[in-house]
Amino acid sequence: MRLVFAGTPAPAVPSLERLAASGHEIVGVVTRPDAPLGRKRVLTPSPVAAAAAGLGLPVVKAARLDSDATAEITALEPDLGVIVAYGGLVRQPLLSAPRHGWINLHFSLLPAWRGAAPVQHSIIAGDAELGAAVFQLVPELDAGDVFAEFRRPAGTATAGEALERLAVDGAGLLAEVVDAIGAGTAVARPQEGEPSFAPKLAIEDGRLDWTKDAHEVLARYRGTTPEPGAWTTLAGERLKVLEAREADPMDASGREAAGPLAPGEVRPERRRVLVGTASDAVELVRVQPAGRAAMNAADWGRGLGGVVRFDA
Structure with a gap:
């Protein structure tokens, strides 16, 4: 043809x-x-x-x-x-x-x-x-x-x-x-079931809501990566979340991580950064602060000076 x-x-x-x-x-x-x-x-x-x-x-x-x-x-x-x-x-x-x-x-x-x-x-x-x-x-x-x-x-x-x-x-x-x-052998069938719709995503669709459970947070991160991009804010400054995953309950030394985190609470550890959700913690792996290059989240976390909280 x-x-x-x-x-x-x-x-x-x-x-x-x-x-x-x-x-x-x-x-x-x-x-x-x-x-x-x-x-x-x-x-x-x-x-x-x-x-x-x-x-x-x-x-x-x-x-x-x-x-x-x-x-x-x-x-x-x-x-x-x-x-x-x-x-x-x-x-x-x-x-x-x-x-x-x-x-x-x-x-x-x-x-x-x-x-x-x-x-x-x-x-x-x-x-x-x-x-x-x-x-x-x-x-x-x-x-x-x-x-x-x-x-x-x-x-x-x-x-x-x-x-x-x-x-x-x-x-x-x-x-x-x-x-x-x-x-001449093709056969098509009518669609069955109730349709759902998927309009083009806007930048706002990439905002992570830390009051949701970890599965929902990670689903939104995955669904908006690489476009339009997942992000959150800290003290009004946007932080792009380039890579995130479910947090291992053990830290890099094989010890159980410290106590639970409140939703949006950010805890830098020696080799990783954890963020609280409505359920389990999420680990940030790579991030990009506003006006800066992409970096390992652990390197970014060392500059925080301790536990902070993402904006609501």
């Missing part, structure tokens, strides 16, 4: 590469325009644009799929549109332009977590399983019939780590569905 592929960030790249190595022809790659990155705000192609260039594939850069983009894509006469995290909506008449319409690789177990940040919301909610689904794109958000899905234990991965793994496994699932559509 003649495929048009739409995607922008790094998690879409494994799918593009997998389809480029298949027996299908990618007649165009649609991605969002170059964006300013870094302190110098240098215009940089999206990861998908860079991958497409390396594969020698024609690229259409569009901030949204308007009439101009629709005309350009339709002129390619695709049999199937494939979208993975493009960052924009496909509306009519583009939705019906390919002979087989569009399919979408989405990183959740639909109808759970429809929207822009499914992995993040799933981890924050404490779901035991993560997964991905390939479904038929329809006008309603992430509501089309599902061709295939897979499930994986959530474990203790951050959103970034989980998404990287799901992207690789999802590429294989997507390729299987594309092959089945081409062969």
Whole structure:
């Protein structure tokens, strides 16, 4: 089949590469325009644009799929549109332009977590399983019939780590569905159950609430790492929490740690920093104070001068 592929960030790249190595022809790659990155705000192609260039594939850069983009894509006469995290909506008449319409690789177990940040919301909610689904794109958000899905234990991965793994496994699932559509054997089923939604996260979503129990605190840390980033404040100054984990009840010397900590209470020890929650303590592993470089939490803790408390 003649495929048009739409995607922008790094998690879409494994799918593009997998389809480029298949027996299908990618007649165009649609991605969002170059964006300013870094302190110098240098215009940089999206990861998908860079991958497409390396594969020698024609690229259409569009901030949204308007009439101009629709005309350009339709002129390619695709049999199937494939979208993975493009960052924009496909509306009519583009939705019906390919002979087989569009399919979408989405990183959740639909109808759970429809929207822009499914992995993040799933981890924050404490779901035991993560997964991905390939479904038929329809006008309603992430509501089309599902061709295939897979499930994986959530474990203790951050959103970034989980998404990287799901992207690789999802590429294989997507390729299987594309092959089945081409062969005329693909079967899709309606989504079943009550949908939940996963809007894009804002910076405020990364704030850690130490009055929650340790599992909830760590779930929010994992779900917002690396973006938009987990953080807390001390005396009004923001502290980014780059790595955290459940605290071992024993200290570095193998002795049981000192008594319990109140929620938000910070206790520097010789080789680690503990923070109290509504249940067990959480260990900070790497942090980044405002205006400073990332550092080991133990090094940061030595400058505190004793036990302190994060802001409420």
